[in-house]
Amino acid sequence: xxxxxxxxxxxxxxxxxxxQRGAVVDRAEDxxxxxxxxxxxxxxxxxxxxxxxxxxxxxxxxxEEAQEKASRILGSEIRxxxxxxxxxxxxxxxxxxxxxxxxxxxxxxxxxxxxxxxxGVDIEEVARRSPERIVKLPVDPALGFHPFHARGVARxxxxxxxxxxxxxxxxxxxxxxxxxxxxELAEINxxxxxxxxxxxxxxxLVVDDNARxxxxxxxxxxxxxxxERLAREYDLSYVELDGDIAIxxxxxxxxxxxxxxxxxxxxxxxxxLDIGGGASTEAMRRALDIVLRKxxxxxxxxxxxxxxxxxxxxxxxxxxxxxxxPTSIRLTGTNEEEGRRILEAAGxxxxxxxxxxxxxxxxxxxxx
Amino acid sequence: MAILVSEHTRVLxxxxxxxxxxxxxxxxxxxxxxxxxxxxxxxxGARVHGVPxxxxxxxxxxxxxxxxxxxxVPARFAKDAALEAIAAGLDPVVVITEHIPVHDAIAVxxxxxxxxxxxxxxxxPGITAPERCKIGIMPSHLFRRGPVGLLSRSGTLTYEIVAxxxxxxxxxxxxxxxxxxxxxxxxxxxxxxLFQEDGETEAIxxxxxxxxxxxxxxxxxxxxxxxxxxxxxxxxxxxxxxKRMGHAGAVISGTEGTAQAKVEALQAAGVQVxxxxxxxxxxxxxxxxx
Numbered sequence: 001x002x003x004x005x006x007x008x009x010x011x012x013x014x015x016x017x018x019x020q021r022g023a024v025v026d027r028a029e030d031x032x033x034x035x036x037x038x039x040x041x042x043x044x045x046x047x048x049x050x051x052x053x054x055x056x057x058x059x060x061x062x063x064e065e066a067q068e069k070a071s072r073i074l075g076s077e078i079r080x081x082x083x084x085x086x087x088x089x090x091x092x093x094x095x096x097x098x099x100x101x102x103x104x105x106x107x108x109x110x111x112x113x114x115x116x117x118x119x120g121v122d123i124e125e126v127a128r129r130s131p132e133r134i135v136k137l138p139v140d141p142a143l144g145f146h147p148f149h150a151r152g153v154a155r156x157x158x159x160x161x162x163x164x165x166x167x168x169x170x171x172x173x174x175x176x177x178x179x180x181x182x183x184e185l186a187e188i189n190x191x192x193x194x195x196x197x198x199x200x201x202x203x204x205l206v207v208d209d210n211a212r213x214x215x216x217x218x219x220x221x222x223x224x225x226x227x228e229r230l231a232r233e234y235d236l237s238y239v240e241l242d243g244d245i246a247i248x249x250x251x252x253x254x255x256x257x258x259x260x261x262x263x264x265x266x267x268x269x270x271x272x273l274d275i276g277g278g279a280s281t282e283a284m285r286r287a288l289d290i291v292l293r294k295x296x297x298x299x300x301x302x303x304x305x306x307x308x309x310x311x312x313x314x315x316x317x318x319x320x321x322x323x324x325x326p327t328s329i330r331l332t333g334t335n336e337e338e339g340r341r342i343l344e345a346a347g348x349x350x351x352x353x354x355x356x357x358x359x360x361x362x363x364x365x366x367x368x
Numbered sequence: 369m370a371i372l373v374s375e376h377t378r379v380l381x382x383x384x385x386x387x388x389x390x391x392x393x394x395x396x397x398x399x400x401x402x403x404x405x406x407x408x409x410x411x412x413g414a415r416v417h418g419v420p421x422x423x424x425x426x427x428x429x430x431x432x433x434x435x436x437x438x439x440x441v442p443a444r445f446a447k448d449a450a451l452e453a454i455a456a457g458l459d460p461v462v463v464i465t466e467h468i469p470v471h472d473a474i475a476v477x478x479x480x481x482x483x484x485x486x487x488x489x490x491x492x493p494g495i496t497a498p499e500r501c502k503i504g505i506m507p508s509h510l511f512r513r514g515p516v517g518l519l520s521r522s523g524t525l526t527y528e529i530v531a532x533x534x535x536x537x538x539x540x541x542x543x544x545x546x547x548x549x550x551x552x553x554x555x556x557x558x559x560x561x562l563f564q565e566d567g568e569t570e571a572i573x574x575x576x577x578x579x580x581x582x583x584x585x586x587x588x589x590x591x592x593x594x595x596x597x598x599x600x601x602x603x604x605x606x607x608x609x610x611k612r613m614g615h616a617g618a619v620i621s622g623t624e625g626t627a628q629a630k631v632e633a634l635q636a637a638g639v640q641v642x643x644x645x646x647x648x649x650x651x652x653x654x655x656x657x658x
Contacts (some may be wrong), residue, residue: 104470104471104474104550104551106550106582106617107581107582107585109474109477109478109551110478111474124622124623140478141474141475142478142479179471182469182471184470209612209616210443210467210469210470211469211470213443213444214444239608239611239612239613250524251522251523251525251527251614252523252524252577252614253521253522253525253526253548253575253577253603253614253615254522254525254528255613256522256525256577256578256603256607256613256614256618257528257601257644257645259607260604260605260606260644261644263605263606264643264644269606272607272613272614274614277505277523277524305527305528305531307505307507307523307524307527308507332531333507333527334507353646354528354645354646355646
């Protein structure tokens, strides 16, 4: 789960990482006229990338200008995401911009520090253009990350004098934060040098969803759609897509391959929905409820390979709440015969072969 | 020979008194796996399907000679359980549990590496060597012994492909479900090297999905070191960036982790890539000269 910048900065500040003074507002008239030293920067709190280029970050020299600009940004859309809040901060006089992050490194199977003296820009771009400008240090999980590691990194970034020690302190704090808050990514970009001091001008914190049970004080997840939230409550894995063929299957890989099959035969999947292993009749009923709520669905494809999931449970869910759209079903595996018998008694047929079922769903969506 | 397990593997089930642990212990016993002990702290002295339950792994190993573990312990306690198994020297340690925090997985995988223990998972269906040993939750009836080694990041997709192979008369030497999380124990590369050395395995099936760069790493390794034919399938060609597709590890981040890039890397390494999972068996048959 990705936090908004202002939420991430609250966490960063608790770890002693310096951030600008500021306020969060959701109405233009709430932009504080006096508490802040002007000029200020207005920053749209959205989770999509590239908000600066899309006009989501603006400088204002007076409270009047700030309110006027705030009223324009609030409620507008940035790359499809509505702006509901603004972070208003005192503008900083930036001398130089660096990049610093700790990220879960899948290949190295540890946290890895990534730093660069080229900050304030897309780090993937820097990595492509001039990989020698990036410092990477995989952190030994048993040893941890210590000030001496950080000083080594600082040297490679060309830092010296008091800045070196301050950088070490700051990066150790960021490491502690990443570990304690179960971060997949804790990033400061830019990490700015302002009058000889470090300042986290932007902050990005992505927390591992699997760690939510032990990160109880985190804010609610705003990245998901309403149906995605409902699915999570039901313990189903659902992702909304933009096509018209609703899809239900069991197992992440199987459902992904079902989407691919539909696309292969010229159809457009409306969603990804994995009912998981050992799903019950109830889980299947809820799955049907969710995928069919999405407007514009023309057909439904159900792909079940019964392992722990039992075909008769699935069949019972389908017959007890018959889908209101044309449906193609693939059913095979555990208790397959019983499942087919239940479906046939209700006048429903099912394929054994997933390719045939996918082809049929595409035809159904076209009105065939 | 199978890889990682054999008829001599003596399995300890951690979390044996839980619903999943108990259910799958019965399935493993039916398969013929030697499940010799279970561990649930506080429930020592009980029996589950005739299998004695102990409070600690150490005690279970002393009493029964268990040499491998299958972890069904809930996510909150799974790190502790896996570390306990690794500390006791059990090998492999197969972690079935889903939703383990990634920082916990890092600690487990790191400790296993230091101890030279093979960890499979977390969030995986386990390992099956037909006629010899099954650790985990794969549906037994799909398998048939034969020449294909299979390694996969996905559970049900593995079953789909194994069923297809068996239907086509092609059996399996060992099938390994590696797990769908971003940080997992055994990688494609480690498993490929075991399959390359394994005398029973004549062809390899690799099942990948979006997220990370493990398939690309596998492709480099195959080009350099694998002399046996490899057939692959990669799920998620239509997956949008930034969305987790069911598995915690199945997510395209920025430009990294697309199915297209994985397919291209594998093809460039001489791997036959099936465009649909249902087409894997015919490619394998051809690779085996059938």
